[in-house]
Amino acid sequence: MSDYDIGKAFEEIENELIDSMMRNFSRHRVEEEKEGYNWTQWQAEQLKALEEYRKTNAQKFGKQFKSINSKVEEMIHTARADGNAEQEVKILEAIKNGFTPHMPTGASTGEFFKVNNCKLNALVKSTTDDLKRAETAVLRMSNDKYRKAIFNAQVYANTGAGTYEKAVDMACKDMLNAGLNCVEYKNGARHTLSDYADMAIKTANKRAYLRGEGEERAKYGLSLVVVNSRQGGCPDCAKYIGKVFIDDVYSNGKKSDGDYPLLSTAIAEGLFHPRCKDSTSTHYPELDDLSGPLSDDELAELDRQRGLEVQQQHAEKQAERFDRRAKYSLDEDNKKFAKARADEWHDRADKLAEKVKNAEDISPKAVAKSQKAVIMKSEGVLDLEQAKKRDHKIYITDTAINKVDLVKPKDFSAAQASFMKKKHKELLSVAKSQNNSNEVLFIENLDFNNEVRILGDEFVVSPGKNPFAVSVIAHAERQSLVYLHNHPSTNTFSVGDIDTFICERAVKTMSVVTNQGEVYILNKLDNYNFNDTKKILTEIYKSYPDGDIDDKDFVKKFLKRCHEGGIEYAKSK
Known part of the structure; x- marks a missing residue:
């Protein structure tokens, strides 16, 4: 087995x-x-x-x-x-x-x-x-x-x-x-x-x-290893690729075996973490011609590949989620809706899997030369237009945090709008402390004045199970939750954001604050109707007859029509 x-x-x-x-x-x-x-x-x-x-x-x-x-x-x-x-x-x-x-x-x-x-x-x-x-x-x-x-x-x-x-x-x-x-x-x-x-x-x-x-190395008196260069893997461990270490963990190596760092130090810093794709091979000083560590271009390509893999994994998780709902729900309408969503996520996961495969089949160096890294981190000066084209992460600056503006949907009071502005600034500050680019989610419970903060990674943050499920139970149909999160790119809502906003009926408001300080808000009004919104989504899905959904185009179409279902879309100036 x-x-x-x-x-x-x-x-x-x-x-x-x-x-x-x-x-x-x-x-x-x-x-x-x-x-x-x-x-x-x-x-x-x-x-x-x-x-x-x-x-x-x-x-x-x-x-x-x-x-x-x-x-x-x-x-x-x-x-x-x-x-x-x-x-x-x-x-x-x-x-x-x-x-x-x-x-x-x-x-x-x-x-x-x-x-x-x-x-x-x-x-x-x-x-x-x-x-x-x-x-x-x-x-x-x-x-x-x-x-x-x-x-x-x-x-x-x-x-x-x-x-x-x-x-x-x-x-x-x-x-x-x-x-x-x-x-x-x-x-x-x-x-x-x-x-x-x-x-x-x-x-x-x-x-x-x-x-x-x-x-086996220890039997032959060998203890030097080199972290293998490969076409894929995690950027977190890329800094170790091509470097020689004394294997004091598995091969009985000692500091006296050469002028190299100890493998145990690299492992303590994160090498060979769970699901790590890296490995080592024996280093023979008299035989090996080392290629050396990866260049900046190769590191950027690994970063791109990882982004595709994370998107693929997210799509697979969403497909599994809707598969369960389609298979085990009792109501036939719920089954049909979940089945349609599951099919869409499966298609997306398959397309992303193909992109990941193609990315791994191409030499990182060759691809990186044709797609040079565009983010220039220097005193907070960024090539924003290029970043927007590539959906690349943007590092958070104090200027971006101060830029966060007040956005006031129709049924927001002045106090609510001010509260959201304050929370968006806090959220960016937390995200800045998390690798300066990771996604962060704040969930606010309006009924009980509670808050949960969830840390994600550079590409996605997931609320998972509703953290207020017990307290919200008495308000099953009342929308009492507010989801606030950041996007390391300059993008507005994603398809996954819209999916969560619609399917999680307890969510009244969802916002995105980009790492550049722009704010976007979706808000369910008093005339919000789930069935009308579901109909809008279905019509948009059908506008892609070949099943090849363009995420950005899909979001643009939904935001343009969401008012038909009683949802207001607001954004900062």
Whole structure:
């Protein structure tokens, strides 16, 4: 079983948990009476079903988890053996080409291999223990989501949600949007079990493989490694490409092995982070002709490739999100709408995947020469026109923060407009402290005067699950949230922004402040109508008969027509 198979197995378990839950909601519907549904009786039946759901899942999936976990240790040891074997072949080829090995002897070498075994066993234990905790968490979360949906469905029905099916769909919307995202990282980001398992197992396998390579080097007295140059990967680690290090982590290297930095220092600074695409190869001073570190043009190209990859991953996540809603929603209208959106996101993801593939097939140096970096960071002076053409990030300056102006939609009071201006300035200040270019999201709860701040990366920030879901439950149809976020480029709203603004019905206002200080606001007015807005979106989608949606053109068309659905679009002068 490969790491891909394990991730897929966990995904199937998550889908089965959700499917079973939604089947129960569909199956246990009570008879309609004159005064409406007998929700008390319905809740009692659902709570009985929940208890059976909990017991069945614990028994059924407990066995599946045990079977999957047993494969993890085997997989990690196999990765180590692969590293051993492949490195030995490469070393023997180097000997054939003239390299003379100096086989080490002594107690220190024996101790190294003993310690290495201990470290590998610790890696196996750490990985399997983390997976077990995540497996327990996904079962607990599924039970918790089921229990909350049982009680929330009646609340939504009482607010006038319409049919039973619509009420249940609203009660389960957060779960269907995010999946069973039971794993929370240190930065607050939440992930599903399958996504976490994919990351954890790939990371463990990579480390085991590197350990296997290192062991083989140590046998021949080799400890110098060079970070491989490749056509793809993450700009975060690009500064290490082409550099030689003493491998004191995997190959028993010592400071005395040469005038080079230690690999442990680079790893501590972020090299070989989770899902890192970089690797090392053995460096033979007498044989190798190093190409040296990447040029500025090559770094810019890697940055561009990463942007495409992040956009592709975002599109895939959105496709998964709408796939769940299309598959598990009970209301037929909700199913159709979600299916249409899922198809659009799948098409977009496929096109981006092709762009990523094409970008990786081209030499970074050749592409970079034809697409020279256009951002000139010098005392805050930027080539804005070129930046706009390439959607390139713009570094935030104090001038940009001070430039943020007051924007007042029709139903905003002077105090509300002033509050938004203040928050936009705060948001840019926070974004400036986050790598000077990352996206940041402020979510303001108007009913309870609460605020949540979410940090994203250079290309996207996602609210994930509604952080005010519990407090907003009593105001299911009331729009009480304000989303404020920045765009590192000079662009107005994205297709994803519009999608979130429309689908998250509790959101009343959404704004974008660019890193240059421009402000754009979408605001739902009293005459806002979801169905009219959905009709506008559908008509715009149909205007692209070949399915090749131009994001900028799409946004432009929507902003021009959004007033027809009761949405005001306002911007700074």
